Amino acid sequence: MAFLIMLLQILQLLLTVISWIIIAHAIMSWLIGFNVINTYNEFVRTIWNALERITRPIYNPVRRIMPDFGALDLSPIVVLLILYILNNYVLNTLIAQLASSGY
Template sequence: MTALIQTVILALDLYWWIIIASAIFSWLYAFNVVNPRNQFVGTIGNALYRLTEPALRPIRRVMPDLGGIDISPIILLLILFFLRQFILTTIYPALV
């Protein structure tokens, strides 16, 4: 059971970094730092979008319009942090 919990924690940590990479990429794309016509850049952007959008979409639906500021990645990071801490402090010690 410990291996399963450690695998879930690793998956949460990886998804944490994917969300951060997606946010940074969206800023680079918005400010024309990266070339949007480059196929490699488009592939990375598309992959990050497909990985993060299913988790961000429900949050964006609930959030009010903040005038162009998207804080849904921050809320998702907080949810992931809470879930990770819940697993580490509640579930994992009960198994050990």
């Protein structure tokens, strides 16, 4: 069962990477929103499109459930909270239980 623990740890790493991608997307959206950077730059537009393509499938289920707040998008915060709970409580508990049971 060490293989199962290893898979859970890889899943934790993936959830951490997704969390950092969401944070980068949020920061970039603020920078674009406050006109610090603009999407006329090819490099900025490429990064923005990549982050949008990665995060859109993650945000869409949350956006369908949450009420519309107009220009305020709270779905990244909700997704980060869900990822934090999964990563730090659910997966840590599973790994600890598997490790303590002798697997």
